[in-house]
Amino acid sequence: MEDIKVPFSEVHYITIEKLGNVPVTKGDFQSLPSHVQTWLAQMIQLCTPHAVHICDGSVEEAEMVTKMLVEGGQLAPLPKYENCYICRTDPRDVARVESKTFLITKDKHESVPHSRDGASCVLGLWKSSDEIKKDIDDRFPGCMRGRTLYVIPYSMGPIGSSLSKIGVEITDSAYVVLSMRVMTRVSSDIWKHLRNGEEFVRCLHSLGVPLPAAQPIVNNWPCNPEKTIIVHFPDSRKVMSFGSGYGGNSLLGKKCFALRIAGRIAYDEGWLAEHMLIMSVTNPQGEEKFIAAAFPSACGKTNLAMLTPTIPGYTVRCVGDDIAWMRFDKETGELRAINPEAGFFGVAPGTNMKTNPNAILTCLQNSIFTNVGETADGGFYWEGLEEETPAGTEITGWTGEKYKLGDKTKKSSHPNARFCCPARQCPIIHDKWENPAGVPISAIIFGGRRPEGVPLVVEAFNWAHGVFLAAQLKSESTAAAEHTAKQIMHDPFAMRPFVGYNFGKYIQHWLNFEKNPNNKLPKIFHVNWFRVDENNKFLWPGYGDNIRVLDWIIRRVNNEDIAEPSAVGLLPKKGSLNLQGLNINWDKLMALPKDYWIGDVDETLQWLDGQLGDDLPQAIREEIQKQKERLSKLQ
Structure with a gap:
């Protein structure tokens, strides 16, 4: 089903110890950088595919792979549109598998915090090298038997940008080949940037279904849910994924590289890899501001990134809808961001x-x-x-x-x-979305689904308070991961499943940016589009009307006197938000129920202390105490 037929005369061979000659049906193995060759040879020997295909990201290649998948029944064309296809997965393979996603470091607490006794740590899962060796040895040897091994060279971010990073993914899934071509910049040009032994992130993915398949394949979607596992090696910049073909588990340039591994690289190098959209808003006066915003999966990041304003005179442009890599410019002090993805x-x-x-x-x-x-x-x-x-x-x-x-x-x-x-293809994609220098960020927004208690928008008092707002982020769970029942879950920084090292160090990493006086720190905000009334009806219309909140945020970036202090941060002064044409119950939308907030901050401290223990930065404990003191004065 996943074999590309090529003329015999075009087949080349590489000699792999213990395997003999392995046919290369596309590409020239010998022309690859030597350290890439060494790694590929090791992976070929481990996985024992029957052929190797070195991808170039071309249209011709995509057409060839698509034709093969259609013939094999994994893709079906949607004739109503141009070059669109539909596929249906095995019903057991439909979401990220956070419970089977691990970090591997020599010291456990390089990966996960020192949780208090009795607390079940959800801020990352760790396994020892010995434990994971057993898992790998039980899965990967021979896992690509009868299948083609595809080599995907790709860049996260514009090829050649100083803010970008390079990865190479090995996979036995042609669906992954097509999807990675959309989501990253796949190109033979990548090899030029590795000629001198430069670092790249090594990504190995297998469906875990060698041929002939031992079990029936459902919907022409090979997978091995019983043995699915995703393993990250932050120290060596490596990812190994087995058993799932679903995007978040198999497109290793996404969460695995762009957040977990890149986050560790960012920690080592002094920048940020975040689960954030990037957008620009231009007001009626022609002033443009760039904003980064973090929300848990399926909480409206894409909707906000591509917002259509409901009030005249505003223009929104999208830079990215899911991931932002951000670095303070050493000369100007600006926080500059790129969207490392291409789709x-x-x-x-x-x-x-x-x-x-x-x-x-x-x-x-x-x-x-x-x-x-x-x-x-x-x-x-x-x-x-x-x-x-x-x-x-x-x-x-x-x-x-x-x-x-x-x-x-x-x-x-x-x-x-x-x-x-x-x-x-986005109608409002920003003309600077691939600018190698990135775009300057003026505001950072955090938010989640909070049905009660939390006002529409809050501005942090300062950077440390903003980091606290991010650390105490909570949201109603969604279908993006394997959770089933709706519940309010802690999701600090919208990064709970995605941080590739000790979460306490991650929070401190954010706090440390304030120590450099050259850094122009953006203002930080928290938003909640999802508050409901006693009849479970939304108090805020959301969608395009969210431009009204963004307008207020931009005016605050310009230091307009339209905010007043509260126990939880700076709130909009009544009348400062453009509500023309809306029927809004302002008092319900912005209310701060004292009992609710006292219970909330107590629960937040209990949860953060349980999860992070002594790794919870002292600055966050101090912010919690300050909030308790402010809440005690509420009427």
């Missing part, structure tokens, strides 16, 4: 022409849709598109079940269904 891997359900028209327009060509529904006329469908799809339309759901639109007992798509599309 969007967005949650499909809920996305429509009202909530995010730019996302819909972005994915109408050259896109891959996973676990969504399909209309009878060859279009995509998911929950949220009801008003844009005629009633009675025949839908084929992601499980293969057919039904008529209007049957409310049926679901077309998995809650974590995804679209994967090139960022360059």
